[in-house]
Amino acid sequence: MFESILVPVDGSGPSNAAVNVALGLAHERKAQITFVHAYDVIGEVGMAPHANLGLAEQVAEDQASDILAAATAAAKRAGVKSVAKTLEGNVVEEILREAKATGASIIVVGSHGRTGLSRALLGSVSEGIARRSDIPVLTVHAPKDEKAPHECGKWITIL
Numbered sequence: 001m002f003e004s005i006l007v008p009v010d011g012s013g014p015s016n017a018a019v020n021v022a023l024g025l026a027h028e029r030k031a032q033i034t035f036v037h038a039y040d041v042i043g044e045v046g047m048a049p050h051a052n053l054g055l056a057e058q059v060a061e062d063q064a065s066d067i068l069a070a071a072t073a074a075a076k077r078a079g080v081k082s083v084a085k086t087l088e089g090n091v092v093e094e095i096l097r098e099a100k101a102t103g104a105s106i107i108v109v110g111s112h113g114r115t116g117l118s119r120a121l122l123g124s125v126s127e128g129i130a131r132r133s134d135i136p137v138l139t140v141h142a143p144k145d146e147k148a149p150h151e152c153g154k155w156i157t158i159l
Contacts, residue, residue, distance in 0.1 A: 001105070002025060002026075002031050002106050003031050003105050004032055004034065004105050005026055005105065005106055006033075006095070006099045006102060006104035006107045007022045007034070007035050007107070007108050008035075008036050008038060008110075008125070009035050009036070009037055009067050009071050009110075010037065010110075011063070011066075011070070013110075014140060014141055014142040015067075015110035016110070016142070017110055017140045017142045018108050018110035019071050020074075020140075021108055021140045023074060023075060025106075025108065026075075026078075027078055031080075031105070032080075032083070033081070033082040033083075034083050034084075034098070034102050034104065035068055035075075035083070035085070036084070036085050036087055036094075036098050037063075037067050037086050038087040038088070038089070038095050039060045039086075039087075039091065040090055040091055041056045057088075064086040065086070068085075068086065072084050085098065091125050091128075092128035095109075095125075096129065096133060099133065099135060100134075107129060107135060107136070107138070108137075108138045109129055109137060109140070110139070111124070111140065111141055112142075126139050
């Protein structure tokens with residue numbers, strides 16, 4: 001049913017929990033995972049006075065590399081095939097574009113579960129993906145105990 005899974009990652013607790021769930025799903029279904037890290041440098045610092053876009057882009061690329069390396073290492077430990085891609089631009093649009101390009105069957109994304117003013121101010125990537133996606137989206141929250149390990153091992157079964 002799910003042959004190709006797209007997992008946006010950002011290194012946060014909810015993102016790590018989504019990686020864990022996606023690894024379980026991929027292991028059960030013998031699916032491949034595409035990990036993506038998307039960032040929008042212009043959206044983040046482009047309007048700031050005296051912003052050094054070149055430096056900001058280099059920092060974003062370095063962070064993406066580290067985050068994607070951790071995700072692919074977890075996949076390797078779990079015996080799951082994976083690829084990793086860095087995307088630049090509007091985060092929601094780039095993730096949805098990549099899901100279509102890779103033929104993903106499902107998107108597994110972490111959600112901070114923000115509500116009220118913080119959601120209005122910060123937005124919600126997971127909500128934007130879920131609202132606009134043409135394929136199923138599974139949102140995953142981090143464990144209540146943020147200090148709990150987010151390692152592959154606690155998998156859920158999706159029928």
